[in-house]
Amino acid sequence: xxxxxxxxxxxxxxxxxxxxxxxxxxxxxxxxxxxxxxxxxxxxxxxxxxxxxxxxxx
Amino acid sequence: xxxxxxxxxxxxxxxxxxxxxxxxxxxxxxxxxxxxxxxxxxxxxxxxxxxxxxxxxxxxxxxxxxxxxxxxxxxxxxxxxxxxxxxxxxxxxxxxxxxxxxxxxxxxxxxxxxxxxxxxxxxxxxxxxxxxxxxxxxxxxxxxxxxxxxxxxxxxxxxxxxxxxxxxxxxxxxxxxxxxxxxxxxxxxxxxxxxxxxxxxxxxxxxxxxxxxxxxxxxxxxxxxxxxxxxxxxxxxxxxxxxxxxxxxxxxxxxxxxxxxxxxxxxxxxxxxxxxxxxxxxxxxxxxxxxxxxxxxxxxxxxxxxxxxxxxxxxx
Numbered sequence: 001x002x003x004x005x006x007x008x009x010x011x012x013x014x015x016x017x018x019x020x021x022x023x024x025x026x027x028x029x030x031x032x033x034x035x036x037x038x039x040x041x042x043x044x045x046x047x048x049x050x051x052x053x054x055x056x057x058x
Numbered sequence: 059x060x061x062x063x064x065x066x067x068x069x070x071x072x073x074x075x076x077x078x079x080x081x082x083x084x085x086x087x088x089x090x091x092x093x094x095x096x097x098x099x100x101x102x103x104x105x106x107x108x109x110x111x112x113x114x115x116x117x118x119x120x121x122x123x124x125x126x127x128x129x130x131x132x133x134x135x136x137x138x139x140x141x142x143x144x145x146x147x148x149x150x151x152x153x154x155x156x157x158x159x160x161x162x163x164x165x166x167x168x169x170x171x172x173x174x175x176x177x178x179x180x181x182x183x184x185x186x187x188x189x190x191x192x193x194x195x196x197x198x199x200x201x202x203x204x205x206x207x208x209x210x211x212x213x214x215x216x217x218x219x220x221x222x223x224x225x226x227x228x229x230x231x232x233x234x235x236x237x238x239x240x241x242x243x244x245x246x247x248x249x250x251x252x253x254x255x256x257x258x259x260x261x262x263x264x265x266x267x268x269x270x271x272x273x274x275x276x277x278x279x280x281x282x283x284x285x286x287x288x289x290x291x292x293x294x295x296x297x298x299x300x301x302x303x304x305x306x307x308x309x310x311x312x313x314x315x316x317x318x319x320x321x322x323x324x325x326x327x328x329x330x331x332x333x334x335x336x337x338x339x340x341x342x343x344x345x346x347x348x349x350x351x352x353x354x355x356x357x358x359x360x361x362x363x364x365x366x367x368x369x370x371x372x373x374x
Binding site: 009012013015016018019020030033034037041 | 075076077078079081082109111112115118174177178
């Protein structure tokens with residue numbers, strides 16, 4: 001039997017690894033997207049300005 | 059040198075070698091559709107606009123939280139799932155996923171979904187999701203399900219929280235409208251599951267789950283379905299006159315509640331011989347109608363919210 005022959009077990013593992021990979025990629029995309037939205041939203045900018053004013057003693 | 063590809067004795071159901079789909083099945087994707095839809099309605103019906111990406115993330119995290127509670131439910135209930143025809147093919151009783159794996163996935167996804175919902179929206183929404191998972195897993199699955207025939211009535215609260223979480227994600231608070239959407243699902247759950255229990259009767263008997271059909275008999279279950287359907291109809295139609303209601307919702311509610319009441323009345327009037335003669339046709343029809351009932355009510359709330367964008371929704 002050829003060593004290169006794919007067993008059904010390998011297909012299952014590949015499918016599972018592919019699924020986990022896609023989930024991780026989606027997770028990264030979500031965290032990145034959330035960060036972009038939060039940073040560009042008005043609340044975040046206002047909070048940063050507020051912090052800066054406190055640090056400057058204004 | 060050996061290679062696993064030459065080992066032809068590996069079973070397709072070998073533990074630890076599950077497909078990705080088996081892990082996804084732990085999350086009860088069919089139940090998740092209800093969670094996603096009702097949470098989406100709660101989010102969009104809220105008077106506070108949410109950034110589309112944040113809204114998408116909120117619904118995703120609520121869905122993941124719902125799925126996590128499903129995985130924990132399958133972990134705890136693996137013994138009775140193996141007995142019931144309806145659940146015997148689930149990943150754990152079928153031997154495709156180890157119970158420990160389901161526990162780990164459930165716990166990890168629970169923590170992830172609550173924390174990320176809190177970060178994406180607010181901590182009230184994250185806290186409500188955490189409470190919902192706790193309620194479904196500990197109060198319903200571990201405690202009520204095997205100890206009282208009221209399991210479905212009280213446990214139904216877990217499935218009723220998603221629209222409230224969606225509302226809280228958008229507004230940061232819980233108002234009367236969110237409570238009404240909660241009550242709608244809460245009151246809908248008992249007749250929905252009791253109809254199922256009537257035509258899947260041997261399942262709950264075999265598993266020893268104290269469903270109303272087992273503890274109080276099938277006649278009492280038919281009476282309960284009618285009583286709860288009457289109460290549900292009053293609530294559903296009454297909701298039409300509140301802030302989340304309007305002419306579209308009221309029209310949908312009137313038609314569907316008339317059909318639902320008719321179905322409950324027919325179930326009430328039937329006896330076991332009649333039901334067995336036509337293989338529980340009326341009960342099965344009522345169960346299918348109950349699915350349409352909930353989706354249509356929440357769809358109508360969504361339609362009212364959509365029309366409000368053009369100054370048409372609601373009674374104003």
